Amino acid sequence: MYRLAALSLLFCAAPAIAATAPPPASALESITPAELMAPIKILSSDEFAGRAPTTAGETKTIHYLRKRFKEMGLEPAWHGKYFQTVPLTEITAHPADFTVTGGGETTTLDYLTDEVAVTKREQETVAVKDSPMVFAGFGIQAPEFDWNDFAGVDVKGKTIVVLVNDPGYYNPDLFHGKNMTYYGRWTYKYEEAARQGAEAVLVVHQTGPAGYGWGVVRNSWSGHQFQITREDKNMGRAAIEGWITHDMAVKLFRQAGLDFAEAKAAALEPGFEAIPLGLKFSVTLHSDISHKKSHNVIAMLPGRERPGEAIVYSAHWDHLGTNATVEGDNIFNGAVDDGSGIGALLALAKAFTLVSPRPERSVVFLATTSEEQGLLGAKYYANHPAIPLAQTVADINMDIMNVYGRTHDLTVIGLNKSELSEWLVIAARAEGMRLEPYPHPETGMFYRTDLLAFARHGVPSIVTASGHDYIGRPDGWGDKIWAEYFAHHYHKPADEIGSNWDLSGLAQQTRALFRLGYSLAESDAWPEWYKGVSFRAARQAQRAPVPATSN
C-alpha cells in the first residue's frame, strides 16, 4: 500500500521538471563500464592501503583525484585549489571500565564486553565521579512531535541513560513510525545531552532498533577517533559519550530496583517523566590527542548563466585503512565502499565537460574525507562550501553503488522526503528503472551518509542505492547478492573487485544521476523538502529573502 501510494504521488511530476531537454548523447555515452572501472581499480589496489585519512594512502588518493580533475579541465573550487584542508583532532582513549554504585552493590562494566566510551573533549584526562544516573527515555526533545523526555527534570552534571532509535520504531502512531527520524540517531542523542548539560550519556544498545549488532558499536567506538578541530576544544560536549549493552542495562536497572522492560514501556508513553535511578556512575578516561590535516577534493564546472548557483555531486574517497590486528589480508580496500561512488563521481565530471554549451548552473564535484569517521569532510564542507548552501540547489550523494549488472529498479534512501524524488523518477525512467523505497528505513541509513551534512543545513539531498530487480536474473537474486555483500564484504578486507562484478549496472545508475543533475543544472527550479520533513524549516530560513536594510 505504502509503495503504491508513494509511486502514484511521484508520477504527478510538476511542470517545471518536464521542461528540461534531455542531455546530449555524447556525454551520456561517455559513462561506460570501462570508464567507471579504471579509478576503482586504482583506488582499491593494495598500494592505496585502504585510503585512511592523514596516511600515505590519503596522499596518493587526493593526488590521483586532483590529477583527474585537472586533466578534465575542471576548475579548482576552493580558493583556487582542488584541496580543501580539513583540520582534524585525533583522540585515542585508553581502555577504561565503568563503575556503577548504588542499591547496596557495585557493578563493574568491562570495556568492550559491556561498554564503550569516548570523549570528544580535547583533554588528556576526563574523570566522571559519582555522577547521579537518570533514565531519560529516548533522550529526545522534539516540539513538532510534542515530545520532551527532559520535561521537569534537570540533568545538569548527571549521567543520562537513553534508548536507541525513536518511539516510532515501536509504535507506528508516534513520530514517523518505522521511518527513523534524526531524533533516533545516536549523534542527535549526544548533541541533545550536551544542550541539556548532562555530564555523561550512555546509549543502551539493542540490535533491532540500532540497525547493527554490538560488534559494530564496539569496533566503531574503540581505537582512535577523528573529529573536526574546534576552537572550544569541544568542551561544550558531554564529558563521556558511551554505549552499554542491553544485558548490562537490564542488570543495572535491577540494581536500581527497576525492571528495564517496564521502564522502556513507560518511555513510550507520551508524558513520560525521566526516572532517577539512585545509582552513581564513575569512569576516568585517559586519551592521547594529536592534530592532523586531511583534505576534501573539490572541482567545479562553472555555470554559463547562473554560476553562483550549484548542483553538488558528492562521494567519499576515504575508507578504513589497514588493521594490523587482522590476520592475513588486513587492507580494507573499499572497492564498493566507496570506490564505486568515486568512480561514478569522476565519470560524471568527465561527462559534464562534454556538455556544450555548459549547463546554466555550476556543477560541483566533491570527494569528501573521513566519511567513515562520522561524515567529517562533508560536515566541514557544509560549513565552508565552495558555493553558499543557500545557493546550492541539491546534493546528489553516491555511496555503495550497483556493481552487479543492470536492474529494472533503483532504490532511493529517503524516497518521498523531497521533490528531488520527482526529478529522479524521470531520470531513472529514461534508463529503464523505476524507483523503489529503501526496504529498511528503521535503520536510519538516510542519516548515515554524507548527505546528512547537507540536509541538516537545509539543502535537498538524495542518495540512491542499488536496485534489487536484476535484468535476466531470477527473483530474489539481487537480495541474495547484496545480503552476501553486507555479510562478508562490507567494512571488511574482502571489499574488493569481485569476479562477479558487472559494471553495466553502475553505468546505468550513474547515467540516471547524470540526467538528474543535468536537468537541475539546466533549470531555474528550487526543489523543496516535503511538508513534515524536519529539514524543511532550515531550507525555508536559508532561502528567505533578506529584508532590505535602511541606514
Ligand SMILES: [Zn+2]
Ligand atoms: Zn561509504
